């Protein structure tokens with residue numbers, strides 16, 4: 001049934017927590033990887049080993065530990081570059097998370113320190129996002145619009161939960177400076193088709209950023225093939241640690257951008273009244289970075305590569321197809337998002353008629369040990385668009401099984417019994 | 421099955437059959453409170469007689485079973501009592517909810533509201549239980565002011 005060579009039971013052994021017993025003797029059913037994923041032993045051990053035997057500050061210590069740390073940190077950059085097929089390792093900037101990567105690019109615009117025409121922005125200029133964005137890809141652009149007087153615009157979302165690009169040619173026009181949309185929705189599961197948008201962005205000479213927080217962990221991503229200018233993603237959703245994220249950007253654009261944060265390591269030379277800056281990526285990595293977290297993320301990329309991103313994608317497609325069949329059996333259940341497993345990932349949000357998601361999540365957790373997320377999932381405007389205050393969200397990853405989806409369905413029937 | 425102890429029969433009863441729901445005239449004060457973390461909301465009105473007797477507590481809102489049942493229980497307890505009595509119930513209910521499950525509730529004061537004792541062990545849900553009760557306190561203050 002599974003993709004050839006893919007053994008979910010073997011994979012589960014790499015994640016000891018999945019075998020954990022919760023208080024009251026429940027076993028854990030973890031369906032909240034869209035929120036944050038669990039970590040395999042390989043990642044934990046790599047981090048522990050580095051902290052125990054090789055730790056020093058990076059980039060500035062001459063001794064053995066300092067050079068071992070620097071080597072491991074920079075090797076992690078190589079691994080991430082290879083993982084997303086970046087043309088150059090220097091195009092990989094380590095950040096704290098996806099939110100910081102998005103903010104870094106937003107702050108490059110309208111910044112008097114920068115001189116490049118492409119990042120100049122003011123009244124009359126436009127920024128384009130979409131209605132299905134995570135708050136992390138909304139608020140930085142709202143702030144940019146407020147700082148500069150530019151106008152914020154957005155793609156609507158169809159009733160089926162797809163990006164509505166009917167108005168593309170009007171929405172993205174000569175006044176557009178940047179388009180930033182999600183590659184995969186963290187609520188709807190929708191995978192957006194990037195190429196028609198990028199084609200229009202090129203026609204009008206704007207820039208394009210992708211929030212790939214929900215795609216890089218779940219499918220092979222090739223930044224060159226996508227053809228965009230910037231890609232943001234975050235370590236903790238891809239079996240890596242929290243505290244580390246990534247900005248990929250085209251070298252030539254990163255060179256043209258002003259620095260984001262100032263501090264140690266991002267400089268070339270400093271005088272009392274001015275400074276010159278280090279070449280990318282270090283220009284954007286002020287201060288001591290999350291060293292062990294970056295190394296852990298490198299180990300995560302190794303882990304995912306060893307399992308195979310194509311295999312992971314196929315496995316999740318199987319899970320989501322199964323869930324899309326099974327969930328509608330639950331009376332009163334309405335899926336918010338595409339109901340076919342086409343161009344969508346393993347994230348399913350839904351409502352249960354007359355039952356608040358908090359009640360759903362609480363019963364699933366307390367009675368069955370099923371961890372789902374309830375609320376607006378940091379995408380309030382999308383929930384407003386569908387006229388609902390909140391949803392329950394199940395999100396799958398490489399270590400989930402159809403048996404866990406069966407458990408979810410059983411749990412939901414029980415929720416119906418309690419509140420029906 | 422720790423959690424189901426939070427959903428006491430009485431809470432589910434009030435959730436399925438809310439008492440006194442719907443906004444009514446006349447009223448002295450109306451307030452609207454929201455819980456920003458989950459979007460639960462309540463609009464609540466109070467009508468107080470000259471002698472300090474609470475003539476009506478009417479409300480409307482949306483949210484989880486805990487927040488809706490808490491509003492229903494509040495209506496039952498407050499309507500017909502005096503401002504002073506009902507405020508002492510609010511105080512005891514707040515003490516119970518904020519007690520992390522360590523507080524021994526005074527059943528004589530709380531009546532049916534004692535059914536919410538289990539909620540105090542779930543910090544994420546305490547705000548749900550308190551939503552209507554805080555709105556009531558606010559509405560009383562305004563009606564007196």
Ligand SMILES: Cc1ncc(COP(=O)(O)O)c(C=O)c1O
Pocket residue numbers: 034035097098099100134136137182184185186211213214234235245378
């Ligand atoms: C689509 C999307 N974008 C951005 C983020 C933000 O990631 P982080 O909190 O790691 O910055 C998330 C995750 O919460 C997400 O799902």
